[in-house]
Amino acid sequence: MDQLGGVGSVDRYAVIGHPVAHSQSPIIHAAFAKQTQQNIRYERVLAPLDGFVETVRDLMQQGYQGVNVTVPFKFSAFQFSDHLTARAKAAGAVNTLSFSANGVTGDNTDGVGLVHDIQKNLGVSLKQKRVLLLGAGGAASGVLLPLLLEQPSHLTLANRSLEKAQALQQQVLQQLPTAHLACCDFSGLQGMVFDIVINATSAGLGHSVLPLPSTIFAPQSLAYDMMYGKETSFMQQARASGARVADGLGMLVEQAAEAFFLWRGVRPETAPVIHLLRTS
Numbered sequence: 001m002d003q004l005g006g007v008g009s010v011d012r013y014a015v016i017g018h019p020v021a022h023s024q025s026p027i028i029h030a031a032f033a034k035q036t037q038q039n040i041r042y043e044r045v046l047a048p049l050d051g052f053v054e055t056v057r058d059l060m061q062q063g064y065q066g067v068n069v070t071v072p073f074k075f076s077a078f079q080f081s082d083h084l085t086a087r088a089k090a091a092g093a094v095n096t097l098s099f100s101a102n103g104v105t106g107d108n109t110d111g112v113g114l115v116h117d118i119q120k121n122l123g124v125s126l127k128q129k130r131v132l133l134l135g136a137g138g139a140a141s142g143v144l145l146p147l148l149l150e151q152p153s154h155l156t157l158a159n160r161s162l163e164k165a166q167a168l169q170q171q172v173l174q175q176l177p178t179a180h181l182a183c184c185d186f187s188g189l190q191g192m193v194f195d196i197v198i199n200a201t202s203a204g205l206g207h208s209v210l211p212l213p214s215t216i217f218a219p220q221s222l223a224y225d226m227m228y229g230k231e232t233s234f235m236q237q238a239r240a241s242g243a244r245v246a247d248g249l250g251m252l253v254e255q256a257a258e259a260f261f262l263w264r265g266v267r268p269e270t271a272p273v274i275h276l277l278r279t280s
C-alpha cells in the first residue's frame with residue numbers, strides 16, 4: 001500500500017484492483033481533497049485475484065469509509081453490495097462502494113463521468129444526437145444507461161460479438177424500456193452515420209484496428225475514446241475521417257469526482273485536475 005493525503009483525524013478511502021500500481025486515482029483524490037479542504041487519505045490496495053471480499057472486509061474493519069473498484073473486481077463488487085443504485089443495476093458492475101451503518105452501497109460512476117466529460121468539458125450535447133457506442137464489456141455496460149438518459153435521438157450499440165451486445169441491450173431495456181436502443185456487429189454499421197462515436201472497446205490496448213466504415217462520422221462529429229495516455233488506431237481513423245477527437249482522461253477524473261461527491265457531499269472542480277494530469 002502507498003499513502004497520499006492528510007494527517008491527524010482522517011477519513012480513509014482506497015482503490016482496489018489487480019493490478020493497481022498504475023491507478024491515477026490517489027493523485028486525483030489527493031487533488032480533490034486539497035482543493036475542497038477535506039481531510040482524507042486515499043490509497044492503492046492490491047487485492048489477490050481470489051481475495052476481493054476478504055480485502056474489502058478487512059478495510060471495513062479498519063474503519064475505511066469507501067473504496068473505488070477497478071479491473072477485475074467490478075462484478076465482485078456488484079455481488080458484494082447490500083444495496084445497488086439504478087445505474088449500478090443497469091451496468092451489472094460497481095466501481096464505487098460506500099460503507100455505512102446501513103451496509104454497503106454499490107454505485108457505478110463511469111457513465112456520469114463520461115456524460116459530464118462530453119457535455120460539460122467538451123461542450124457537446126447528447127440530446128437528439130445519433131450516438132454509436134462501440135464495445136459491450138465492463139466499460140460499455142457502465143455508460144449505456146447514463147448515455148440514454150441524456151435522450152439521444154437513438155443509440156446504436158456495436159460489438160465484435162453480437163450476442164454480448166444483445167445481452168447488454170436487454171439488461172438496459174429492463175431499466176429503461178422506452179429507450180431507442182439498437183444493436184449490431186461491426187458489419188451492421190455499413191451506411192450508418194453518427195454525431196458522436198464512443199469507443200469503449202479495449203482494441204486500442206493491442207493496437208488492433210476496428211473494422212469501421214469511414215463514413216460513420218458525420219461532419220463536426222465527436223469521436224471519443226475511453227482510453228487515455230496514447231493515440232489509438234480508433235483516434236487515427238476518426239481524425240482521418242474529419243472528426244473531432246477526445247480521449248478518456250476527462251472521464252477518469254469526472255468518475256472520480258462523482259465518487260468523491262458520493263462520499264464527501266462536496267463536488268470538486270475537475271478542470272484543474274484534468275490539467276494537472278495532462279501536464280504532469
Ligand code: NDP
Pocket residue numbers: 110134135136137138139140159160161164200201202203204205208210226227228248249251252253255
Ligand atoms: P472488457 O474486457 O470488459 O471489454 C472489452 C471490449 O472490447 C469487448 O466489447 C470486446 O469485444 C472489445 N474488444 C476487445 N478487443 C477487440 C478487438 N480487437 N476488436 C474489436 N473489439 C474488441 O474491457 P472494459 O470494458 O473494462 O474496458 C474497455 C476500455 O475502456 C479499456 O481501454 C479501458 O482502459 C477503458 N476504460 C476507461 C475508463 C475511463 O475512465 N476513461 C473507465 C473504464 C474503462 P468482445 O465482446 O467481442 O470480446
